[in-house]
Amino acid sequence: MMPRTLYDKLFDAHVVDTLPDGTAVLYIDRHLVHEVTSPQAFEGLRAAGRRVRRPDLTFAVPDHNVPTTGRGEPVAEPKSALQLATLEENVREFGVPYIPLTDERQGIVHVVGPEQGLSLPGLTIVCGDSHTSTHGAFGALAFGIGTSEVEHVLATQTLLQRRAKTMRVTCRGCLRPGVSAKDLALAIIARIGTAGATGHALEYAGEAVEALNMAGRMTLCNLAIEAGARAGMIAPDETTFAYCRGRPYAPKGADWDAAVAYWRTLPSDPDAAFDRELEIDAAAVRPMVTWGTSPEAAVPINGAAPDPASVPDEVTAAQIRRALDYMGLAPGQRLADTPVDAVFIGSCTNARIEDIREAARVARGRRVADGVRALVVPGSGLVKRQAEEEGLARILTQAGFEWRDAGCSMCLGMNPDKLGPGQRCASTSNRNFEGRQGPGGRTHLVSPALAAAAAVAGRFVDPAELEDAA
Amino acid sequence: MTPFTTLTGVAVPLRAANVDTDQIIPARFLKTIKRTGLGRHLFADLRRDPDFVLNRPEYAGAQILIAGENVGCGSSREHASWALIDYGIRCVIAPSFADIFQNNALKNGVLPVALPAAACEALTADAELGPNARLHVDLERQIVVRPNGEAFPFAIDPLRREMLLEGLDDIGVTLRHVPAIEAFEARRPAWGL
């Protein structure tokens, strides 16, 4: 048999049928649903008199526009309340399993799926959200879909898909202490650009990736979409199996053994050919920060924003000028020491317990700088409780961070947590587009450690230097 | 879905690369439970600038949008396509598109046409001449025709082309495969696969 990549194996295993032009009808094992991209899909089903084909493979949880304070009280914003109520009506009418806002398991869909054992190796996982690539960390084929496709999966439990090209990013060597998966992800995007993997399914490999825990792997795959990839994925291994074992929806007993035996067959064959290959020297990666309005605009923390005057290509220079202008940065300005107004630690990129531990490690015994507003928003109610039990919440609140309820929060400014015009934010989220965190807001993407360091210093600083100074 | 065959109309020149879906429709307008009525929020933030091209009277009623590389990158929100179609845009021309956006557009009857950068530049220059420079898009023949008659051929997935031409929706096509889906489910292990 031809040697195959992880992607090929996942794809092949789910082909139900093939259309004359080669498009596959692809079976979907898990469909995660949230309040923002599903109402029109259920509306479509109802209009066509269709039912949900496999409610048992569908799971709904509200996250995008839920408030992160006053949990248990009615949602004040009328339009958010309407979307939440609509989701509740839809899951009831169509019999879809649902985690309500008041349930401790509620949280960001990409945190909840793995936590509940819904995200497992070998599965196809979709959700009406681009960061569904996160679940590829388990060696699953996971990708975001639009609302028409949400409706399509609800009605048929399949999608019409063409095979993507494959790309492997091999991260050689080890990340240095203090350098996280987030930094690695930003370094890769800075290298290949936000369209660098367009049309490709991206597999991350190499020692630096194998050494990551599941949280780090999820961060890496989460950002695959910011490199334009259709999906990001990592071969399942002992780290993956250990994480999945015993989770509520993971297989048990003999099923578990059968599943693990199958999962071990999934990694790319040694001589499988990828359409593209890229190598990254992981040991050379430094803590990263973005300066512009695209995730590819990332530099090491001791680096500087570019100077458009030194860029020969006029189109690129104009883009840089526009981004600097929006971000309120001078050409060539150093990022370190640039003051921040707000800090956001959260989002499906970095709101797991490991991320909160990192933030608390930096914040311990320090104070949030005067005039800085710092939010920590755990990825789920379970992460929140664990952080409280581990004493992390206390460290953070004593340092002056706000400790919130789970949700997407300031990642996208759809709920009350927003930046004001011109405010500069160190954010652990994934998008620094204009207005993403609120109209006129200025977002710098960073790791949890760097965000916490910015909060206590009131400016961007390498967390390692902060520790030297203490 | 409304079929797409040919289109002759005014094109809006955007002269920007990486037009992400947050720009096409900012997140605050996603709090809707309907597909219609989003046209008034198309490019809401950029339209606050009175000089923004879409605000200029000569582009009122435009049906075509021309932009730079990587249109529709970022969020998967299908609202971007709904906003375009509700506004009246049926065709987006650019050197390249982000995957999810391209899919969403096709499913909603918005035709994404990828053309080489030089062709896009020529069409942008035409569009900048204003409403008398109408472009002609012919899906059957897979060409975009400039006001001077020059035609640029474009490629499109044959299935997608057929579905657009006939106004067929995906679910209808897939439901023809229910026996195969049932057979797949019968051999799929209970723990997933």
Ligand code: SF4
């Ligand atoms: S945290 Fe942000 S990126 Fe993640 S699902 Fe929520 S809004 Fe999307």
